[in-house]
Amino acid sequence: MIPLVLMAGFLGAGKTRLLTDLIPHLGAAGIRTRIILNDFQNARIDAARLGALDALVTPLNGECVCCGSLRELLQTLYEVPPDPGSVMLIEANGATETDELLGHLTTDARLAHFTLPLQLTVVDATRWQKRWWHNALERAQVSSATQVYLNWTHRLAPDKLAAVRQSVHAVNARAQLVDAASYAQQLGQLTEAVRHDATRGGRVAAATSRAAHDRPKHTHPFGSVSLPMPVLVERRAFEQFVQALPPSVVRAKGLVRFREEPGPMYVWHRVPGRKTVRLDASWPHADAQPTALFIGVEMPVAELAAALEQLQAVPAR
Numbered sequence: 242m243i244p245l246v247l248m249a250g251f252l253g254a255g256k257t258r259l260l261t262d263l264i265p266h267l268g269a270a271g272i273r274t275r276i277i278l279n280d281f282q283n284a285r286i287d288a289a290r291l292g293a294l295d296a297l298v299t300p301l302n303g304e305c306v307c308c309g310s311l312r313e314l315l316q317t318l319y320e321v322p323p324d325p326g327s328v329m330l331i332e333a334n335g336a337t338e339t340d341e342l343l344g345h346l347t348t349d350a351r352l353a354h355f356t357l358p359l360q361l362t363v364v365d366a367t368r369w370q371k372r373w374w375h376n377a378l379e380r381a382q383v384s385s386a387t388q389v390y391l392n393w394t395h396r397l398a399p400d401k402l403a404a405v406r407q408s409v410h411a412v413n414a415r416a417q418l419v420d421a422a423s424y425a426q427q428l429g430q431l432t433e434a435v436r437h438d439a440t441r442g443g444r445v446a447a448a449t450s451r452a453a454h455d456r457p458k459h460t461h462p463f464g465s466v467s468l469p470m471p472v473l474v475e476r477r478a479f480e481q482f483v484q485a486l487p488p489s490v491v492r493a494k495g496l497v498r499f500r501e502e503p504g505p506m507y508v509w510h511r512v513p514g515r516k517t518v519r520l521d522a523s524w525p526h527a528d529a530q531p532t533a534l535f536i537g538v539e540m541p542v543a544e545l546a547a548a549l550e551q552l553q554a555v556p557a558r
Contacts, residue, residue: 245355250363252335266425273327362386470531
């Protein structure tokens with residue numbers, strides 16, 4: 242498999258700048274770097290800048306990869322050949338809603354030749370949470386990260402830098418702070434760990450040597466799980482269940498039918514930062530069943546399943 246990394250960060254945070262430091266570290270470790278670079282209009286400019294560092298760069302001009310350019314992004318990933326010893330980095334533009342994109346990268350079966358996605362979020366330490374009405378987006382990009390890189394830290398006094406670190410930790414206590422060298426080392430270890438894995442679902446079959454077969458299976462921080470929901474649920478109890486989901490659940494959505502209105506089936510979404518559940522009209526297949534899909538880091542799956550069972554037990558009012 243190929244390690245898959247989503248690189249996020251608000252506009253101007255320094256994602257491309259980090260890549261110019263990261264690529265040489267990866268090259269020194271013998272790792273080939275593939276990059277998909279998404280930006281509104283200047284992707285080809287940055288692509289030329291990174292291509293000079295011995296990286297294979299694919300520019301995607303246009304809208305965010307979480308919406309308008311999503312199909313082009315996925316098609317590009319589908320066409321990447323098996324290439325053990327390489328990594329794939331997706332540099333998303335600064336307006337990307339990472340939880341939506343992670344949903345696609347985690348659940349699309351046609352991406353099985355990649356690992357489940359890591360997310361590295363780049364933060365401009367000098368401007369953290371100083372973006373007015375965009376502060377929520379900046380927090381959201383950090384909340385789903387597995388690693389965080391603080392940029393421009395040399396411009397801050399020690400006490401102000403400590404405050405930024407504490408604030409980022411409060412948004413996402415699970416994310417690890419990294420620099421270019423340490424992150425390249427982590428990617429090198431991951432590249433070696435999955436070198437002999439054919440897909441996310443399993444290893445290369447009998448041709449693989451026993452030594453490789455006995456190697457401990459790589460465990461990944463991100464995961465997804467689909468759980469069945471009761472056929473009908475009480476709407477208020479369902480909304481309370483969604484609002485009480487733990488922070489480790491980055492993305493949650495599914496299909497639901499309510500006792501108060503048993504006919505239609507809705508697509509439901511837990512939107513980060515909102516107190517209400519979003520419901521969209523649905524035209525499901527005849528065999529579609531109520532379900533819940535969760536994507537996150539070290540999720541308490543047993544607790545989620547038990548909570549869904551409790552929805553079945555809530556009496557009608």
